Amino acid sequence: MKIGYPCINHTLTCQGSRTFRLKSYSVQNLIEKVENNLDCLQQILKYNLKHNILFFRMTSDLVPFASHPINRFDWQGFFKKKFRTVGQFIKKHDMRISMHPDQFTLINSLNRIIFQRSLKELHYHAEILDSMELNTSAKIQIHVGGVYNDKTKSIKRFIKRYKNIHDKIKRRLVIENDDRSYCLRDCLLLHEQTRIPIVFDVFHHSVNNAGEDLDESFALFTKTWRRKDGIPMVDYSHQKRGGQKGQHATTLNKRVFRNFLCQTKPYDFDIMLEIKDKEKSALEAIKIASGDERFKEL
DNA sequence: TCACGTCAAGCAGAT
DNA sequence: ATCTGCTTGACGTGA
Numbered sequence: 001m002k003i004g005y006p007c008i009n010h011t012l013t014c015q016g017s018r019t020f021r022l023k024s025y026s027v028q029n030l031i032e033k034v035e036n037n038l039d040c041l042q043q044i045l046k047y048n049l050k051h052n053i054l055f056f057r058m059t060s061d062l063v064p065f066a067s068h069p070i071n072r073f074d075w076q077g078f079f080k081k082k083f084r085t086v087g088q089f090i091k092k093h094d095m096r097i098s099m100h101p102d103q104f105t106l107i108n109s110l111n112r113i114i115f116q117r118s119l120k121e122l123h124y125h126a127e128i129l130d131s132m133e134l135n136t137s138a139k140i141q142i143h144v145g146g147v148y149n150d151k152t153k154s155i156k157r158f159i160k161r162y163k164n165i166h167d168k169i170k171r172r173l174v175i176e177n178d179d180r181s182y183c184l185r186d187c188l189l190l191h192e193q194t195r196i197p198i199v200f201d202v203f204h205h206s207v208n209n210a211g212e213d214l215d216e217s218f219a220l221f222t223k224t225w226r227r228k229d230g231i232p233m234v235d236y237s238h239q240k241r242g243g244q245k246g247q248h249a250t251t252l253n254k255r256v257f258r259n260f261l262c263q264t265k266p267y268d269f270d271i272m273l274e275i276k277d278k279e280k281s282a283l284e285a286i287k288i289a290s291g292d293e294r295f296k297e298l
Numbered sequence: 299t300c301a302c303g304t305c306a307a308g309c310a311g312a313t
Numbered sequence: 314a315t316c317t318g319c320t321t322g323a324c325g326t327g328a
Contacts, residue, residue: 007321021305021324059321068306103319104307117307143319146309179319180310235320247318274320 001231001294002096002270004048004055005282012047014040019064027073030064034075037062038082045089053282054296055096055270062128067120076131087132094296096270097138098233099125107165108145108158115161122169129172137230140172141199144182144190155186159193171228176235179204184217188224197225201235202260203248203274214260218267232267236260237274248274252281258288268294 018033018040041058048056065071076083090097105118125140132138148154162170175191176199177184184205187198200221205212212220225232238256240247252275275281289295 015323019305019324023305024325057320061321065306070306100320102307102321103309106308109308111308114308121307148309248320272320276321278321 001268001289001292002055002296003273003282003285003289004053004057004096004271005273005275005278006057006100007059009044009047009279010277011279012040012043014043019061022065022068022070025065025070030071030073030075031078034063034079035082038079038086042086042089045086045095047279048095049093051279051283052286052297053279054094055098055272057098057100057272058128060099060101060125063124066124066127067117076127080131083128083131084133087134090132090134096230097129097132097134098272099129099138099140101125101140101142103143105142106145107142107161108148108154110146110148110157119165119169122173123166126168126172130168135230136171136228138172139174139197139199139229139233140169141174141176141233143178144175144186147181151181151186155182155190158190162194162196174199174229174233176201177204177208179207181208183208183210184212184221185210188220191224195224197229197232199233199235200269201237201274203235203237203239206238214263215266218264218269222267222269230270232269233272234269235272235274248276250276252277252284254284254288257285261289261292 018036020029020033063075101121105121106114107118109115122140129138144158146154174197175187177187190196191198198221200217205217222232237248238253240249273281273285
């Protein structure tokens with residue numbers, strides 16, 4: 001069991017995920033920003049290592065506009081050494097990495113152009129992880145996509161398109177149950193046809209499910225991961241106190257988290273904490289988990 | 299230095 | 314019709 005947080009670190013002063021406007025695009029600008037982003041990533045990873053945080057979701061903004069037609073720059077070649085160095089650090093310390101392309105990445109879109117754009121975006125994510133020479137336990141997680149008033153058809157469209165996707169993407173792609181359209185049961189249906197592993201989002205499941213309790217859910221989704229995929233991944237969050245239904249919590253509720261660890265005792269998995277205060281909650285979670293025999297110490 | 303309009307991209311649900 | 318959330322606000326112009 002490893003515990004982590006997504007994308008940015010609020011303790012460090014470095015500004016990660018620095019991007020710029022399309023209007024100010026230039027190769028010079030791109031190089032500058034990528035350099036900054038990679039430096040910042042390195043700082044974050046160092047911080048994480050120091051604090052026993054061995055799971056991290058890298059921002060999709062490492063290379064701004066990488067999948068946009070405006071980009072004709074060979075950033076993979078230019079930054080080859082730097083990506084490799086970061087990757088070596090990750091591997092040396094046995095860290096786990098994931099990425100989460102944003103909501104515009106839709107394999108099952110009705111619009112073929114959106115699908116094509118999404119492939120490019122996925123390709124970009126795969127290139128990042130490949131440049132770091134990480135194995136296939138480093139994953140790219142997406143949601144199933146839109147429903148378009150016909151879930152059955154939309155799932156079928158996903159499966160059909162998935163089958164022709166390049167293996168470079170496929171070997172890293174995992175799907176996550178979401179909070180309104182595709183629940184765990186839908187993802188399992190998709191898994192049967194595609195063998196895609198499922199990232200289980202605890203919070204999404206609590207608001208969108210087909211009646212499975214936590215234990216049943218874990219029994220089901222953990223089976224979708226094979227050895228080469230690494231151990232199963234879980235996105236963890238809970239309801240923001242006093243906030244609107246579905247809003248992510250701003251700080252970790254320790255009692256609820258302790259209870260969650262207790263309820264899932266029979267299973268080993270890595271936890272991505274989707275809590276607004278990021279590394280602060282990760283540190284709390286690690287404190288709580290450190291008594292747990294599943295938890296991985298340095 | 300700071301305020302604030304705007305930023306590549308889509309969908310669903312709430313208002 | 315318009316706004317909001319999504320994994321993360323932050324860029325950059327104009328005063």
